[in-house]
Amino acid sequence: MLRRILVLVTTTFATTQLSLAAIDGVKMPPNDGKLRIIAFGAHPDDCELQVGGTAARWAKEGHHVLLVSVTNGDIGHWREAGGPLAVRRKMEVQEAHKILGVQGVILDVHDGELLPTLENRRMLTRLIREWKADLVLSHRPNDYHPDHRYTGVLVQDAAYMVTVPFFCPDVPHLTNNPVFFYYADRFEKPNPFDPDVVVNIDSVMEKKLDALGVMVSQFAEGGANGSASLLPPEPDKQKARHKQVRDGFARRYQGVAEKFRAKLGDWTSEPAQVKHAEAFEICEYGSQPNAAQLKKLFPFSDK
Numbered sequence: 001m002l003r004r005i006l007v008l009v010t011t012t013f014a015t016t017q018l019s020l021a022a023i024d025g026v027k028m029p030p031n032d033g034k035l036r037i038i039a040f041g042a043h044p045d046d047c048e049l050q051v052g053g054t055a056a057r058w059a060k061e062g063h064h065v066l067l068v069s070v071t072n073g074d075i076g077h078w079r080e081a082g083g084p085l086a087v088r089r090k091m092e093v094q095e096a097h098k099i100l101g102v103q104g105v106i107l108d109v110h111d112g113e114l115l116p117t118l119e120n121r122r123m124l125t126r127l128i129r130e131w132k133a134d135l136v137l138s139h140r141p142n143d144y145h146p147d148h149r150y151t152g153v154l155v156q157d158a159a160y161m162v163t164v165p166f167f168c169p170d171v172p173h174l175t176n177n178p179v180f181f182y183y184a185d186r187f188e189k190p191n192p193f194d195p196d197v198v199v200n201i202d203s204v205m206e207k208k209l210d211a212l213g214v215m216v217s218q219f220a221e222g223g224a225n226g227s228a229s230l231l232p233p234e235p236d237k238q239k240a241r242h243k244q245v246r247d248g249f250a251r252r253y254q255g256v257a258e259k260f261r262a263k264l265g266d267w268t269s270e271p272a273q274v275k276h277a278e279a280f281e282i283c284e285y286g287s288q289p290n291a292a293q294l295k296k297l298f299p300f301s302d303k
C-alpha cells in the first residue's frame, strides 16, 4: 500500500504547475480533426455519473475525452479517509475509464477543501488549453456540494480567460473559445437546469452501469453517508447490493430521459423509444454554438 501511496503523490504533485503531457498515463491526442472534450467533476465519480454515457459515445467514434476530477476524493467515505482512500478512488476511476474508453486525471486537491482561488483558476485554464478543448463540461455553480459549486465557478472563470494571451502565458492561449456546458442537476434556485442537449445513451448504458459498478467505495459502500450494513460480507448479499446499485442508476437515467423527453425530440426522430439519457445546458460565457454547430459537438443525432 505504501508504494501505491507514493505513486499517487508523485503523479499528482504540484498541481498548480501541472502539465497534462507530464502526467503518467495521459496520452495527448493528435490533431486529427476529432473532437477534444474535457469534463470536470468535483470528485472521482462526478464526471462518470454526469457524462459517462456521452463520453463513451464520443470515444466510440474516435473523439478524445479527458475526465478530470478536481479533488482526490480523500474524505468521501464513512469508514476510511486520507491517502489510502485517495488511492482506492484513483484505482476505481481508472478501471471505470477503461470500461468507458476514455482518459482521466485526478488533481491533488483535498476533498471538501476546493476553493475558487487564482491558483486553481490558472490550473484549470492550463488544462483546458493543453487539451485544446472544443467542449468543456462542468457542474453548475449552484450545485449542492461546495466542491461542485467551486468547480463550476472555476470553469466559468476559465471560460473567457483561456483566450487571453497574457493570462498564464506559459501555456499557449486558445484562439477559438470552446463551448462550455453544465451538467444536469435538480436545484431550482436561482434558476433550474434547462437543457440544450439531451443525449440518448441506450447504446452504452450497460457500459456506463459497469463503470459505475466498479466504483465500489462510492456507491455499493455508500460513500460518505454509507455504513457497514450496505455491503455485508456474505456473497449473496453483496450480489444483491450490487444489483440494487445498478438498478438504481438505470432508473436515474431513465428519469433524465423521461424529464426531458420533449427536448429529446430535437435530437432523435423517435424520442419515445429512448430509455436512458444525459442532458447538458450551454453556459453563456464560452462560444455560443448555433443548432448545426451543436450537432457537430454532439454527433449522435439522427435528425
Ligand SMILES: [Zn+2]
Pocket (backbone or CB within 6 Å): 042, 043, 046, 145, 148
Ligand atoms: Zn461530487
